[in-house]
Amino acid sequence: MTLVKLIEPVPAEELGRVHFIGIGGSGMSGIARILLKRGVAVSGSDARSSDMLVELRELGATVHVGHAASHIRDVNTVVVSTAIRDSNPELGEALRQNVRIIPRAAALAAVMTGRVGIAVAGTHGKTTTTSMLTVALQKCGADPSYCVGGQLVTTGLGADEGTGEVFVAEADESDGSFLMLAPRIAVVTNVEADHLDNYGDPEAVYDSFNRFVERIGSTLVLCVDDPGAARLEPIARARGLKVVTYGEGEADIRVTEVVPQGLGVEFEVAGHGRVKLSVPGRHNALNAAAVIAVALELGLPFEEVRDGLAAFTGAKRRFEAKGVAGGVSVFDSYAHHPTELAADLAAARDVVAGGGRVIAVFQPHLYSRTRFFAAEFGAALGLADEAIVLDVYGAREDPEPGVSGALVAGQIPLPSAQVSYAPDRSAVPALVAGRARPGDIVLTMGAGDVTELGPHIVAELHAR
Incomplete structure (x- = not known):
């Protein structure tokens, strides 16, 4: 990912018919929803179907599953996210037709105008x-x-x-x-x-x-x-x-x-x-x-x-409760920076208040971030009583030699018996259930697919 080229936003009423490449994403779909509610004609495409695409169709958007140049028809503005590659056929067609192309942030600025x-x-x-x-x-x-x-x-x-x-x-x-x-x-x-x-x-x-x-x-x-x-x-x-x-x-x-x-x-x-x-x-x-x-x-x-x-009860993936089983409470957090890990683990300690332990399940996000902050991640995870580190969720990045979850696990200042490197994500629920005791908190942490583990951990705890 590179820094986006900055442009001054166009007011929403001047965007005309808007097409979103990757309309199912959380940020893109939100702006599309707002434009639809303002009566703007919206179309879009995404690599796979989802509930979000169904919802946008119900709001009046023309939505395609899969990307194709033919989707760029009678379009005045194309909105892209930084996840869209230059090889995308819709982006290529928009360039060929000289259609206005703006990043998601410019579309957000437009609806804020x-x-x-x-x-x-x-x-x-x-x-x-x-x-x-x-x-x-x-x-x-x-x-x-x-x-x-x-x-x-x-x-x-x-x-x-x-x-x-x-x-x-x-x-x-x-x-x-x-x-x-x-x-x-x-x-x-x-x-x-x-x-x-x-x-x-x-x-x-x-x-x-x-x-x-x-x-x-x-x-x-x-x-x-x-x-x-x-x-x-x-x-x-x-x-x-x-x-x-x-x-x-x-x-x-x-x-x-x-x-x-x-x-x-x-x-x-x-x-x-x-x-x-x-x-x-x-x-x-x-x-x-x-x-x-x-x-x-x-x-x-x-x-x-x-x-x-x-009245505020939280946001998804921000210390979000996933369930309780066997006296163990499971939460999920989007924390993916050392400062965020430390804040959430301190909050978890406040919740147990001496009545249980804190078990951190952390999935590093991005090879570059893991390389930059391995020591800091380790120090933050030392605030837990036990820590389980998954392998790196690479997202948009390719693997780097020597950069893995083991790099973080090796930096955690806890006894080795209290630290595990778990490259096999499927083995984590059983590993956690075998360690957790009534009164403990389990906190899954990271910006990747570690969020999917919460329900499986709860189910494994129920089965014990």
Whole structure:
């Protein structure tokens, strides 16, 4: 994957008939849904059929299974994701016909045009914070449009068109495409080194966020506890932006008295009141503080925002409960960066609260990320009582010599009896069931197909 070429977005009403190559993807399908609800003619294709394709057909889209040049007929705009290869026949035909071709982020920017755009950026916490903000605004009656990188538990959707003037979007920095967005308000949760296969070095990552600040219309909300995010404050102020800070340090929205409450957490917002969440972890208290900062900036009363946050029950693959069997609770997490692993494992420890152990099942994502962060992954997994490491989920990357799950397993500071390298994914449910005891938490972690293991682990535990 390479950094996408940045272009200024075209307003949605000027896109004409829109064709999505890879329309079944979570990000692409969400934008297609919004355009359909606005009455825009939409077509698309995907490599295989899915429930999402069926749903889009029911909304009025013309959807094809399989890619063919003939699908590019009477099309004004073609939307592609970074996963689409140059050899795709539809992309080739669009180039031959000189049809406008835009990346997904430009299509997102197009549907945000004319709304009060709120973009949530950061190396970690984007999906949860965007989801939390969406639910809180819905409960406050603002009925925002939204486009999230995951699915809301409350609606089962990752994107939808609302009746209000606000549009909430997750801003993806992985390929630099968040620089196509021009939000009125932006949140930056944190800035750390990641996606170094694209950026090359950490400073290039920081520079992309500096450039993101230049795209903001009025207000930057940032976490002062994170050094990378805090670096943006003087840059934003120099541009004349309003800066609202949040965190446990000296901040405009200051979080204090954080208390774990089983699968939730409580905390105080200085000068405002107490907040209760139904999702665990200190990091989620900070995510909620970002939501409060944005909502207050929009003029919403704290009491309504607090109640909206209480109604948030999570996003798919963000510490998502998969089942309980034999007294063992199984959860699934999208965590695929060392900081994310550490946050979720700390949250898991809060949940067990000394009454059980934490068993981490981790699948590294991308060979390049595994090579860059093997030691950091190992250190994070040391927060578990036992760790099982799968082989690398390569996704778009080819294997690299010497880079495997064993590289991570060898860096975990636990006794060897408590660490397993499991290259055979099918053997993992039995391995976990043989180790887990009543009161334990099992947490499957990673951005690949490790998410499929949760139900199998639950079934294996039931069978014991």
